[in-house]
Amino acid sequence: MEIIEFNEIDDLSKELIAKAIKIRERAYAPYSNFKVGAALFSDDNTFFEGINIESSDYTLTTHAEMQAINAMVVSGCLAFKAIAVVLNSSTGLSVPCGLCRQKMVEFAKNDNVRIIGYNLNNPDIVNIWQLNELIPYQFNKLSLD
Ligand code: THU
Numbered sequence: 001m002e003i004i005e006f007n008e009i010d011d012l013s014k015e016l017i018a019k020a021i022k023i024r025e026r027a028y029a030p031y032s033n034f035k036v037g038a039a040l041f042s043d044d045n046t047f048f049e050g051i052n053i054e055s056s057d058y059t060l061t062t063h064a065e066m067q068a069i070n071a072m073v074v075s076g077c078l079a080f081k082a083i084a085v086v087l088n089s090s091t092g093l094s095v096p097c098g099l100c101r102q103k104m105v106e107f108a109k110n111d112n113v114r115i116i117g118y119n120l121n122n123p124d125i126v127n128i129w130q131l132n133e134l135i136p137y138q139f140n141k142l143s144l145d
Pocket residue numbers: 029032034035036051052053054061062063064065095096097098100
């Protein structure tokens with residue numbers, strides 16, 4: 001994990017964070033009151049966004065990262081180069097959950113894909129991981145051969 005000052009991050013990461021902050025406003029999270037926004041940059045150099053969308057049955061929730069990836073797949077692109085996740089937590093980091101990490105394994109361009117975490121409660125710093133740090137020993141399509 002790299003911890004970088006917000007002012008020092010590269011332009012693409014800044015743009016992804018800005019897009020995730022903006023789209024997070026649309027998160028539908030009336031049950032947890034925990035809004036998450038995500039924005040990714042695809043292999044064909046397009047931005048896609050996602051939000052968490054909850055449901056009164058409490059089980060149908062879709063996560064922001066998954067929504068962004070699904071939007072990319074619907075567009076016809078099957079790989080992404082970087083993804084930002086924005087939330088507001090007084091105690092935790094902004095980092096994707098295990099389910100989202102597995103979803104990323106399916107569509108990450110390579111193991112160097114950047115996961116950019118931004119916590120609105122700690123706005124001066126950005127956490128950056130590579131996917132293989134967050135999910136080593138991956139179960140992926142090669143596992144099925
Ligand atoms: N959530 C995400 O959108 N992404 C994650 O990776 C972690 C959790 C959402 C799901 C739920 O709506 C809320 O955050 C609280 O768990």
